[in-house]
Amino acid sequence: xxxxxxxxxxxxxxxxxxxxxxxxxxxxxxxxxxxxxxxxxxxxxxxxxxxxxxxxxxxxxxxxxxxxxxxxxxxxxxxxxxxxxxxxxxxxxxxxxxxxxxxxxxxxxxxxxxxxxxxxxxxxxxxxxxxxxxxxxxxxxxxxxxxxxxxxxxxxxxxxxxxxxxxxxxxxxxxxxxxxxxxxxxxxxxxxxxxxxxxxxxxxxxxxxxxxxxxxxxxxxxxxxxxxxxxxxxxxxxxxxxxxxxxxxxxxxxxxxxxxxxxxxxxxxxxxxxxxxxxxxxxxxxxxxxxxxxxxxxxxxxxxxxxxxxxxxxxxxxxxxxxxxxxxxxxxxxxxxxxxxxxxxxxxxxxxxxxxxxxxxxxxxxxxxxxxxxxxxxxxxxxxxxxxxxxxxxxxxxxxxxxxxxxxxxxxxxxxxxx
Amino acid sequence: xxxxxxxxxxxxxxxxxxxxxxxxxxxxxxxxxxxxxxxxxxxxxxxxxxxxxxxxxxxxxxxxxxxxxxxxxxxxxxxxxxxxxxxxxxxxxxxxxxxxxxxxxxxxxxxxxxxxxxxxxxxxxxxxxxxxxxxxxxxxxxxxxxxxxxxxxxxxxxxxxxxxxxxxxxxxxx
Numbered sequence: 001x002x003x004x005x006x007x008x009x010x011x012x013x014x015x016x017x018x019x020x021x022x023x024x025x026x027x028x029x030x031x032x033x034x035x036x037x038x039x040x041x042x043x044x045x046x047x048x049x050x051x052x053x054x055x056x057x058x059x060x061x062x063x064x065x066x067x068x069x070x071x072x073x074x075x076x077x078x079x080x081x082x083x084x085x086x087x088x089x090x091x092x093x094x095x096x097x098x099x100x101x102x103x104x105x106x107x108x109x110x111x112x113x114x115x116x117x118x119x120x121x122x123x124x125x126x127x128x129x130x131x132x133x134x135x136x137x138x139x140x141x142x143x144x145x146x147x148x149x150x151x152x153x154x155x156x157x158x159x160x161x162x163x164x165x166x167x168x169x170x171x172x173x174x175x176x177x178x179x180x181x182x183x184x185x186x187x188x189x190x191x192x193x194x195x196x197x198x199x200x201x202x203x204x205x206x207x208x209x210x211x212x213x214x215x216x217x218x219x220x221x222x223x224x225x226x227x228x229x230x231x232x233x234x235x236x237x238x239x240x241x242x243x244x245x246x247x248x249x250x251x252x253x254x255x256x257x258x259x260x261x262x263x264x265x266x267x268x269x270x271x272x273x274x275x276x277x278x279x280x281x282x283x284x285x286x287x288x289x290x291x292x293x294x295x296x297x298x299x300x301x302x303x304x305x306x307x308x309x310x311x312x313x314x315x316x317x318x319x320x321x322x323x324x325x326x327x328x329x330x331x332x333x334x335x336x337x338x339x340x341x342x343x344x345x346x347x348x349x350x351x352x353x354x355x356x357x358x359x360x361x362x363x364x365x366x367x368x369x370x371x372x373x374x375x376x377x378x379x380x381x382x383x384x385x386x387x388x389x390x391x392x393x394x395x396x397x398x399x400x401x402x403x404x405x406x407x408x409x410x411x412x413x414x415x416x417x418x419x
Numbered sequence: 420x421x422x423x424x425x426x427x428x429x430x431x432x433x434x435x436x437x438x439x440x441x442x443x444x445x446x447x448x449x450x451x452x453x454x455x456x457x458x459x460x461x462x463x464x465x466x467x468x469x470x471x472x473x474x475x476x477x478x479x480x481x482x483x484x485x486x487x488x489x490x491x492x493x494x495x496x497x498x499x500x501x502x503x504x505x506x507x508x509x510x511x512x513x514x515x516x517x518x519x520x521x522x523x524x525x526x527x528x529x530x531x532x533x534x535x536x537x538x539x540x541x542x543x544x545x546x547x548x549x550x551x552x553x554x555x556x557x558x559x560x561x562x563x564x565x566x567x568x569x570x571x572x573x574x575x576x577x578x579x580x581x582x583x584x585x586x587x588x589x590x591x592x593x
Contacts, residue, residue, distance in 0.1 A: 090583065182477060182488030185585045189551075211510035215500045321585055326488050334486070341488050346497075350588040351475060351490045353504055356512035360589070367549075 009412040011405065012380035017373040018411075019191035019366060025317035032300055032414045033058030037138065037145040037158050039302035039311060040064050040074055044142065044179035044330060045091065050108065053091040056313050057146055062135065063087050063097065064144060067108040074146035075110040076133035086132070097132075110134050141166045142178060143302075161237035161393060165296045169304045171253040172288040172327075175281070179330035180309075181341060184349030187321045188359040190366035192300075192314035193411075195322060198358065199295050199303040199310060200234050200244035200403025202226045203381065208361050212353040216346070219263045223247055223290070232398035235389060240299025240410025242403030246306070250293025253284070262286050272335050285336055290343065291327075297403055299410050308344060318366055324348040324355065379404040420539060421479050421578055422558050425527055434526040434538075441528055444536050444563040447570045452523050452542075455592050458516065460502040463592075468564045468571035473498050475577045475593055479558075490586065491577075491593075505590065516590025517548035523559065535564045535573065542577070546591065553587055556580045 008015040008024075018024060040055040046066040053064050054077060061077035063086075077085045079099040086097040086106060096113065098105040105114040110132035115121060135146040138155030143166065145155055156163065170178055188195075198204070206213065206227055213221050224246060226232045231248035245251050249260055262270060266286045273282040291307025303310040309325040326344040328337035347354035369377070382400020389395040396402045435441055447466065454463040467473075474484050475491035484492055493501060505513045521544040530537035537560065544555045562574035577593045579586060 184477075184488070184490065185583075187585045187587065208511065211504045211507065211513070214507070214509055215504060338485055341486075342492065345489055345492055349490050350586045351592075353501075353510075356589060357510055360512040360515055363549075 005412065005415045009408045010376075011409075012383055013376035013378050014408050015373070016369045016375050016377055018193060018377070019369045020317060020373050022317045025191075025314070027415060028314070028411075029058045031417075032411070033314070034060075034148045035152070036149075036300060036414065037147050037152065037155055038300065039143060039298065039309075040146045041144040042142055042178070042180050042309070042325070043072075043139065043144060044177070046072065046144075048093065050093040050095065051091075052087065052089075052094065052108070054087055054089070057135065057148065058314065060148075061085060062146065063132075064137075064146075065108045071109065072137050072139065072144060073109050074135040074137045074144070075106075076135070078133070079104055080112065080130040080132065106132050141170050158239055159298070160239055160241070161235075161391070162239075162241040162243070162296060162298055165237070165243045165294065166304065168252050168294075169292045169296060172291045172307065173329050173332070174253070174285040174288045176329035176332040178327050181326040181328040181337060181344075183323045183325045184344075184352070184355070185321065185323045186350045186355065186359065187315070187319060188362045188366075189319055190362040191317060192312050192320040193407075194362045194365050195310075195312045195320055196297070196300065196407055197379070197401075197404045198362070199297040199305055200242050200398075201401070202232065202234075202244055202246060202295075203399040203401075204358075204361065208357045209354050211357065212347055215353055217263070217265045219265065220290070223263075226398050229398075233395055234398050234400060234402040235391075236394040236402050236406035238393070238406075240407045241297060242406045243294050243296045244398045244403055245294040246398060247290070247293030250287065250290070253288050253292065256283070256287065260287065263289075266339070269335055269339055273333060285329075285333070289336070289339060297407065299407055307340060308348065322355075322359075379408065420529065420558065420560055420576075422525075422539065422541065425529060425539060429527050429529050429539075432528060434528060438528075440536055440565065441526075441538070443565070443570050444538050444561065445526055447563060447572070448523055448526075448538065448540065448561055451572065452521050456519050456521055458505070458591070460505055460592075464499065464502055466572050467495070467498070468566070468573040469495065471495060471498070471572055472574045474575070475579065475582070477582050479578045479582055490579075490582065501592070505592070510590070513590045515548070517546040517588075519544055519546045519591050521545070529560070530562075534566065535562060537562045537574075542593070544593065546587075546589070548589055555586075555588070555593065557593060 038057045041064040045053050049068050051066045063075045063077050065073045079086050081104050084101045086099045096107045103116045112127045112130045138145050234244040236242050270286050296304040301312050311323040313321040379401040382396035386396040473493040476489045481487045523540050523542045525541040527539045529539050540559045542557045542559045558578045560576040563570050564573045
């Protein structure tokens with residue numbers, strides 16, 4: 001039976017079944033993940049011709065490649081013959097992909113190059129008719145997205161109001177391009193939307209992350225004292241996207257009135273950089289060490305969250321994989337990139353001081369919601385103080401649930417448009 | 420180091436049962452396993468030499484851990500903060516930590532200095548939490564120093580078989 005989509009999501013609440021109903025999950029794959037733009041890679045991960053990495057669009061496995069002409073291709077990782085995956089190497093460099101089953105071989109752009117013992121296919125198969133299925137690919141500021149819908153709206157239109165914040169996020173490179181430095185990967189026993197909500201949920205931060213807060217220096221803890229900070233706000237950016245600003249003075253890292261004191265914890269780095277860099281460049285880099293002062297949530301699967309990317313992969317209605325992608329400065333000082341790795345390790349991953357506590361909370365949501373799929377999940381925090389900003393974007397405090405309401409409005413639009 | 424990288428000679432020699440230093444090191448490694456399963460982290464901390472390095476890498480072949488992203492990359496300060504996190508009562512995942520039972524075996528002595536020994540081993544850990552039981556397997560390398568206070572861990576590298584994939588862990592240490 002098809003649920004009545006429109007009744008599942010109201011402006012201030014969503015049905016618990018959104019986390020638990022397997023039929024809804026299947027429809028989400030078809031109507032959201034297979035129709036919209038889904039993030040698959042950052043350009044630095046496939047910088048050179050021949051580079052590739054594997055990824056997923058919904059549950060479908062894909063390969064992201066850089067071909068010999070420098071083009072970016074997103075290919076379904078499925079042989080056109082009998083369906084085997086043609087690449088099980090998570091990342092690498094090569095000339096193409098050969099199916100292990102009957103050795104059909106494909107070029108980096110998906111073209112079918114070779115079929116062994118082709119006489120059996122005479123008058124049956126033309127190689128040009130059977131390339132790896134190619135998704136529509138688009139990039140913005142180094143972020144690579146893909147879609148199964150060949151007629152999808154341009155990526156720039158889909159990102160819309162989020163583009164300003166993507167541009168601002170990349171400023172943490174402090175003059176260097178951003179590069180991927182590695183990733184932590186873990187799973188939790190809960191629905192993907194629990195994680196989708198979390199990126200702009202600063203309400204949980206001082207509660208769930210007490211142990212992390214108590215382990216960092218006072219300046220870092222103070223920087224994230226969001227509950228009482230009136231400059232910490234969330235904007236709904238349209239199309240399900242939202243941004244939640246935690247450190248307003250780092251929202252645009254190019255803006256610096258010179259009053260901010262650099263954190264003592266980075267003193268040794270400033271000292272080292274000062275040996276061969278002018279003071280203003282040192283300051284620009286050190287101010288950016290914690291990343292941008294906000295979490296940008298891009299519907300449906302990626303967030304640009306202070307200093308890292310958070311990528312979610314729905315596995316089933318009750319299981320989700322999370323990747324926390326560490327970022328660095330491409331060509332930047334080694335001491336800076338190492339410090340960024342250490343900051344990432346401190347919070348993220350299955351042994352971090354932050355992620356395991358998030359995962360515990362999310363697991364508990366999934367276990368609890370089983371107690372009443374008909375009972376609503378409340379996303380009404382801050383409704384009474386939500387107002388449009390000068391761009392007309394719904395805006396409220398960073399601890400409010402404006403970002404979740406924006407994501408669920410998009411969910412509702414995509415799930416009902418298709419009906 | 421990963422078990423496949425061990426030299427034939429080291430594997431052949433394995434764990435010499437007539438070597439008091441090697442047996443003392445193994446005894447310490449077993450005691451460590453017991454303390455970690457029992458979550459007696461303060462006592463575990465006392466097994467470490469000053470300046471000890473505790474690493475759970477993602478890249479199993481990495482040796483320059485500082486320039487890679489790791490799951491754990493602890494000096495004394497980070498290790499003690501980690502213990503505080505697991506025992507301090509502020510972490511909801513530590514409060515709901517999985518119960519673990521681990522076994523360490525397949526010892527191979529891989530290096531020796533006058534006052535230190537390096538031993539590689541296999542660790543199989545079974546963890547249980549809320550209706551789920553899961554396994555983590557790892558190649559472990561210990562460097563054990565013999566000083567005035569007896570044997571102490573100066574380096575521990577835990578290379579999980581699945582370190583580059585999703586790793587399930589909840590409130591315990593490897």
